[in-house]
Amino acid sequence: QVQLVESGGGLVQAGGSLRLSCAASGGTFSSYAMGWFRQAPGKEREFVAVCSWSGDRTNYVDSVKGRFTISRHNAKNTVYLQMNSLKPEDTAVYYCAAARTASWRLPMRQYEYDYWGQGTQVTVSS
Numbered sequence: 001q002v003q004l005v006e007s008g009g010g011l012v013q014a015g016g017s018l019r020l021s022c023a024a025s026g027g028t029f030s031s032y033a034m035g036w037f038r039q040a041p042g043k044e045r046e047f048v049a050v051c052s053w054s055g056d057r058t059n060y061v062d063s064v065k066g067r068f069t070i071s072r073h074n075a076k077n078t079v080y081l082q083m084n085s086l087k088p089e090d091t092a093v094y095y096c097a098a099a100r101t102a103s104w105r106l107p108m109r110q111y112e113y114d115y116w117g118q119g120t121q122v123t124v125s126s
Helices: none
Strands: 003-007 010-013 018-025 032-039 046-051 058-060 068-073 078-083 092-100 120-125
Touching: 003 092, 018 032, 018 092, 018 120, 032 068, 032 078, 046 068, 046 078, 058 068, 078 092
Parallel strands: 010 120
Antiparallel strands: 003 018, 018 078, 032 046, 032 092, 046 058, 068 078, 092 120
């Protein structure tokens, strides 16, 4: 059983930056693809970013490409989401998730993920 705990959310002005962290415990972290999802008020949860086991392969939803960067530090069992040039529409609860999948895969659908964190709130003011 893998436990995931997100941190780093908060209130920031438009154009600002935040770095989210997700600490994992209870499993072999380096054998999971790690993803970030978000859910805005009144909307469905959506995919944001994913990285492969080693972190050498990544993918992003179009709306965050060039602004967000996902990375991982396997020795620290932690995945990060660096968010720059934040916009009010980035306001959401952000969740990290772990997927038991092949080393090369980049899952982007919620059902592909096996473990989820509790979420951290990100609010971007205009």
